[in-house]
Amino acid sequence: MISAASSIDALQEALRAHPQVLPRGAGTKPALSTPSGLTASLDVSGLSGFVDYDPAELTFTARAGTRVRDVDVVLSAERQYLPFDPPWPAATMGGIVAAGTSGPGSYRYGGVRDFIIGIRFLDAGGRLVGGGGRVVKNAAGFDLPKLMVGSLGRLGVLVELTFKVFPRPEAWATLRAEHPDLPTALEQVRRLARGPIELDALELHPSGTLWLRLSGPARTLPARCERLARAVGGNAELLDEEAADRGWQERREFAWVPAGADLVKAAVTPSRVPALDAELARAGAARRYSRAATLAWIAWPEPRPVTGLDLVLRRLGLTGLALTGRPSSGLLGARTGGAFAQRVRRGLDPHNRFPGV
């Protein structure tokens, strides 16, 4: 059953009309937003649009169903941006927050959890509640905006979100460097991450290829690119604008994921990448490592149930989240939160009006 709502009142009504609901935005991450059994789907994509945006304030408030690409357009016009490259231009901002997904640009200034500053949501009882606010610093009350990052639509129905934004860089430049293998490339990643060059993005392919992005005033870029090329080695090559845009676009839309594969993100650290990569290679999974090898994007081949990856991640003590594929809470691998998570969830949703996390 699907209920669509384009106003808060209608959402509240729909929420109360069903014993259990699961919110859905644009449906770009179907594993998380497709209900199973008797759970009703609550379509919030109609609740969209900017509520407030004062460029001088460097913050904006939008309804949860607002699309990422619409936010891009509005912010670009004021020479501002969300530096963390929210993945999937078609996704809703509510979906970005609920899934907790950040793109390559999160390397420099942080991800979605670092940019969200305020939130309004419907709790399990249909009450409109919230936390944080419209100012960039706020220590009054619990940090509910952060709690809702990664909440998977299972702690509340997101209604309105406030983000801080940064001035948009004047220009970008992308370098590609080819190292002979993953260990050599990982060593470069570690060195760069500890070094003085301020990278915008630092992406790693299992083959040993690095994608590096710089941003800033256009006139500073040529010299900075040269310096970076010397630092990174691997015959680093400056990509022309079209090739660069295509590469980043491909990442943002996950165009590299083979048809039929399930997309999974996993939290990693550089030192844990080799063991994970060996397992993924054995399983024939395409994969990319993002943000200086702290985030793995895994395309798990469809013939293999994702439970196989669950076991791999558990064995390595890693956590993962399935975004496409069969409906589930998405959580794979080791679990964190323990008794604290259980109690907070019970406090927010004592009658299981949302599916379990």
Place this chain on the structure above:
Amino acid sequence: MSLQLLLRGLASLYPAARLLTGSAELAAYESDALTSFRARPAAVVLAETREEVIETVRLCHVHGVPFVPRGSGTSLSGGSLPLQDGIVIAMNRLDRILRLDPDERIAVVEPGVINRRITAAAAEHALLYAPDPSSQTVCSIGGNLAFNSGGAHCLRHGMTSNHVLGLEAVLPDGEVVRLGGDSLEAVGPDWLGLFVGSEGLFGIVLEVTLRLVAAPEAIHTVLATYPSLEAAGNAVARILADGLLPVAMEIMDELAIQAAASVVNGMPTVPALLIVELEGERALVDGDAERLDTAITASGALTTRATENPAERAEIWKGRKSAFSAVGRLAPDYLVQDGVVPRTHLAEALAAIGRLSSERGLRVANVFHAGDGNLHPLILFDSTESGALEQAEDLAGDILRLCVRLGGSITGEHGVGVEKLPHLIELTPAEDVELMCRLRHAVDPAELANRGKALPVVRTAAAA
């Protein structure tokens, strides 16, 4: 609740030297940096191991006695103010840096470690622990987590919470949990993000994994003076409008400058000064420094001084960071406020604070994080005059109401504690407070952990 049974249990857990019950010993723990509030606890334990902390919390739970964790006692909102019928768990002896891994860029530390020690340890590897509260030389990382502390450099680096990757904590009934991990990425609800900044209401942190970043190649600091506070405020708006992203933008008014001049040499005698700092890759800082210079010149600065000399920079920041303690020399007592306003309303807020100050006949010194809109009016008074504290508190309330009316917040980084609890209740929608109470009760039904701070006490009956 049985305090006597708890004390008996604690006596078998701690040697006598680390279980304080005598009134002279307890006196030192009666208040924190919010000195106008005092309470003598029933006992103070000086924990040295995580096992002692866990067992102490468990005993408090069994006997229904509330507990207050305390690091260095630098809370400006009374976050570690004791309860008369409760105990204080002093955490400052759990002060080991357990691991610092430069390749993974993380530090694993115990909660009693002083903020500055982490920064110093990271610096040995050309890394930086970014959050730098003004009290960084004395405040503990456990307290920083509890209050999601800020500092002068959060404009670009964010607050403490943006630098915590994982933690281990004991919940108010003695159960131990791990939240987060050691990756920059996280999966599932951000339980860690909820725990950080919860003012001790969800339990006590036993171990923290912190994120380190590469130390900046260049740091460019500018000190500009202005003929008025308003002019300095407008300069901040101009710098932001120019698309610059400094790492810090701080303003001090005449009174705050006067106070700082008593502890630091070379403070100018002007109505307002602005400190702006750029940091990062050399080529970027050089380019931004030129643009910043143009913006500051255009903003009507009286004088500007730019430096990249570490000693000069340290001197500039010493003047800024000593302002709170220095203001203590201008009057016997002061209340520090921590309200936030939208950055575009900075000038309006400062003018209104000036008006309120003269209406009430109380001097107010202003020293604040202008780039974030985070004000720190210091209300000067003399507590020996009858009614003076109440007058100062009334003025503080007026200022916080003003902040909220302008679309801001009652606290940016000091937390609610006991001091701003009435304002939280007055100025936060009731359903939001109720939601937070529900979360608190789900974790701590008897409200044993830091009772009386951050949220209204609603279940004393359950705890009795």
